[in-house]
Amino acid sequence: xxxxxxxxxxxxxxxxxxxxxxxxxxxxxxxxxxxxxxxxxxxxxxxxxxxxxxxxxxxxxxxxxxxxxxxxxxxxxxxxxxxxxxxxxxxxxxxxxxxxxxxxxxxxxxxxxxxxxxxxxxxxxxxxxxxxxxxxxxxxxxxxxxxxxxxxxxxxxxxxxxxxxxxxxxxxxxxxxxxxxxxxxxxxxxxxxxxxxxxxxxxxxxxxxxxxxxxxxxxxxxxxxxxxxxxxxxxxxxxxxxxxxxxxxxxxxxxxxxxxxxxxxxxxxxxxxxxxxxxxxxxxxxxxxxxxxxxxxxxxxxxxxxxxxxxxxxxxxxxxxxxxxxxxxxxxxxxxxxxxxxxxxxxxxxxxxxxxxxxxxxxxxxxxxxxxxxxxxxxxxxxxxxxxxxxxxxxxxxxxxxxxxxxxxxxxxxxxxxxxxxxxxxxxxxxxxxxxxxxxxxxxxxxxxxxxxxxxxxxxxxxxxxxxxxxxxxxxxxxxxxxxxxxxxxxxxxxxxxxxxxxxxxxxx
Numbered sequence: 001x002x003x004x005x006x007x008x009x010x011x012x013x014x015x016x017x018x019x020x021x022x023x024x025x026x027x028x029x030x031x032x033x034x035x036x037x038x039x040x041x042x043x044x045x046x047x048x049x050x051x052x053x054x055x056x057x058x059x060x061x062x063x064x065x066x067x068x069x070x071x072x073x074x075x076x077x078x079x080x081x082x083x084x085x086x087x088x089x090x091x092x093x094x095x096x097x098x099x100x101x102x103x104x105x106x107x108x109x110x111x112x113x114x115x116x117x118x119x120x121x122x123x124x125x126x127x128x129x130x131x132x133x134x135x136x137x138x139x140x141x142x143x144x145x146x147x148x149x150x151x152x153x154x155x156x157x158x159x160x161x162x163x164x165x166x167x168x169x170x171x172x173x174x175x176x177x178x179x180x181x182x183x184x185x186x187x188x189x190x191x192x193x194x195x196x197x198x199x200x201x202x203x204x205x206x207x208x209x210x211x212x213x214x215x216x217x218x219x220x221x222x223x224x225x226x227x228x229x230x231x232x233x234x235x236x237x238x239x240x241x242x243x244x245x246x247x248x249x250x251x252x253x254x255x256x257x258x259x260x261x262x263x264x265x266x267x268x269x270x271x272x273x274x275x276x277x278x279x280x281x282x283x284x285x286x287x288x289x290x291x292x293x294x295x296x297x298x299x300x301x302x303x304x305x306x307x308x309x310x311x312x313x314x315x316x317x318x319x320x321x322x323x324x325x326x327x328x329x330x331x332x333x334x335x336x337x338x339x340x341x342x343x344x345x346x347x348x349x350x351x352x353x354x355x356x357x358x359x360x361x362x363x364x365x366x367x368x369x370x371x372x373x374x375x376x377x378x379x380x381x382x383x384x385x386x387x388x389x390x391x392x393x394x395x396x397x398x399x400x401x402x403x404x405x406x407x408x409x410x411x412x413x414x415x416x417x418x419x420x421x422x423x424x425x426x427x428x429x430x431x432x433x434x435x436x437x438x439x440x441x442x443x444x445x446x447x448x449x450x451x452x453x454x455x456x457x458x459x460x461x462x463x464x465x466x467x468x469x470x471x472x473x474x475x476x477x478x479x480x481x482x483x484x485x486x487x488x489x490x491x492x493x494x495x496x497x498x499x500x501x502x503x504x505x506x507x508x509x
Contacts, residue, residue: 004133005493012489016482021066023481024407024474028062033472055085056473069478071093074312084475086468092479096466100483102356103460107449109376112381112425118388119434122395123427129400132191137392144391152385152453161351168341169348171224173215182212226338229331238265238324241317244325249316251419256307260317265299268294279332282365287329296323333373336366341369350374354457379456383449387441392435398430405429432499439495442487 016215023077032038033056037049052058057065083092106496125134144152148306193203229237243252250257278286298321302314320481341350345361352358352375361371402408403426411421450462461480468476 005497008493008496012493016485016489017070019485020070020478020481021063024066024069024478027469027472027474027477028065030469031472032059042187045266049152052087055087055089062323065474069475073478083479086476087471089474092475095476095485096461096479099459099461099464099480102458103449103453105356105372106376106379106453106458106460109385110380110387113380114384114387115391115438116214117384119395121147121388122392123399123422123430124394126403127422128194128398133193136191141389141392144385147386149382149386149449149451150378150455152382153378153452156382157353160378160381161353163352165324165349168224168350171219171222173219175216178212178215178219181215182208182210185211221339225341227334229334230328231269233325234272234327234331235265235269237327238268238320239397241265241323242320245319245356246316247419248423250309250312251317251417253417254307254312256305257302257316258314259311260298260302260305261320263305264298264317264321265324267297267301268321272328275328276332282332283416284365285398291322291325292323297321333366333370336364336370339363340367340370351377353378356458377460379449379452382452390437391434394434397431398433402426402430435498439491442491 016254034049034052037045037052040048042048055066060068068083072084075082085091086095121137124138125131128134155222173382185205189207190200190204193200203487239262242258242265246252246254248257252258275290295318298317298319299314300310300317301321302317303310305313305317307313338361340346341348343361343363345358350370356375357374358371361367363371408421408426411425414417416425449460450466452458453460453462454466461483464476465480468474468480
C-alpha cells in the first residue's frame, strides 16, 4: 500500500507540473494585458504600461516566466510560499486566502447538504421503485439540473428574498393560504407513504391538519417576527428524533439504544435553562466545546445503558445528543432574530441577495451568525437544487443494482431485519460509485461556483479566477489552479483508498 501511495504521489506531481505549464502559458498568451492602456487617452498611459509590464515581467517570454513562478511556488514546500502578485500589487497568497474563505463558506454547506439529501432521496426512491415518489423525485431532480444556475438564482431572488422580505414586513397568513399549503403537504405526505390507500389517506389527512394548524398558530402569534422553539418543542422533537435515530442505527428491538437516545433528550431538557446565560457569552470556540461535550454525553449514555451491542447504543445516544444540542443552538439564534430584524443596517429586509455580509453591521456572535446565514440562504439553495440530480440518480441506480444481488436475498432469507439489509448490507456496497462522484465534486468545491459567485457578488475563488483571465494575469489564475489541482488529485487518491475500505474485494496488488 505504501508503494502504491508513493507511486500515485509521484504521478500526481508530474501531472501537476505538466498541467500548470499549460495553464500558465495559455493564460499568458490569451490576450494583451496592456490593451486597456493602448487605447487610453490618459496622459500617464505610457507610465502605467511600463509599471504593469514590470509587474507582470512581460519582457520575459511566457515559458521562462513560468519557471520563475514555479521557483516561487516550490518555496511552499519549505514554508516560503511566493505565488507572485496580482495587478493591484497584492500578494496572491493573501488574496487566495481571502477568496478561499469566501468560497468554502459559500459552497461547503451546500455540498454537504446536497450529498446528504441526494443520497437519502436516492435510497428512498430505490426502495420505492416506479412509485409516484420515484417519478416525482426524478422529474424534479432533472428539472432543476437542466435549469441554468443564473435562472434559478433570479427566481430565488424574486421569491425567496424580495417576496419573503415583503411577507416578513407583515407576516400574516390568511386562512385560504394556510389551507392550500396544508393541502399540498398533505398530498405530498400521502404520496411518500407506502402501503394501502387507506393508510396513505390517513397520513395525508394528519399532515394536512397538522400543517394547517401550525400555520394558523404561527400567524396569530406573529411567530415569523418573534420566532423560537422553546423547551416544549425541543423535547417533543427530540423524542421523535430519538426514535428515528434508533430505527436507523439499531432498530427499535434494541431497547437499550432507544433508552440511550431518550436519555440524551432528557439531559438536553434539564440543561436547557441553565445553559442560556452561558450562550449569551458564546464564541465559536465555546460552541465547538459545547458540541463536543454534547456528543460525549450521548456516548456516555449509550455506554451506561449498554446492551447486547453497546456500540449501537453509543452511536444512537451521540447522534441524538448532537441533534438536540443543535436545536438548542438554533433556538438561541431565533431569540436574536428580532434584534437582527430591527437593526438599522438591515432595514427590515433580512434575506440578502448579494454579498457575504452586511456592511457596518453591529452586533454580537448571534447577530453576526444570523447575518452570515441570511447571506448564504439563496446561493446555498441554488447550488443544492442543481446538485441533487447527480447524487440522487447515482445512489438510486447503485442501490437498485445492489438490492438484486444474491447476498441480499440470502440475508432476507436468514431473517435479517429490513433495516439491517438496507443500511448494513446494501448501502455500504452502494457507496462505492458515490465515492467517485464526491471526490470529483470536492475539486469543484475548492474551485468555487463561478456563476453562483458572480450572480450573488461573492468574491471567492471563482471570481478570482475569472478576474485573472479577463485581465490576462496568470498569477491569480495559477493560485486558484494549484489549490484546485492539488485538492482534486488528493481526493482522487483518497477515493481509491476508500474503495478498499468499502469493498474487501478491492485490494492493491
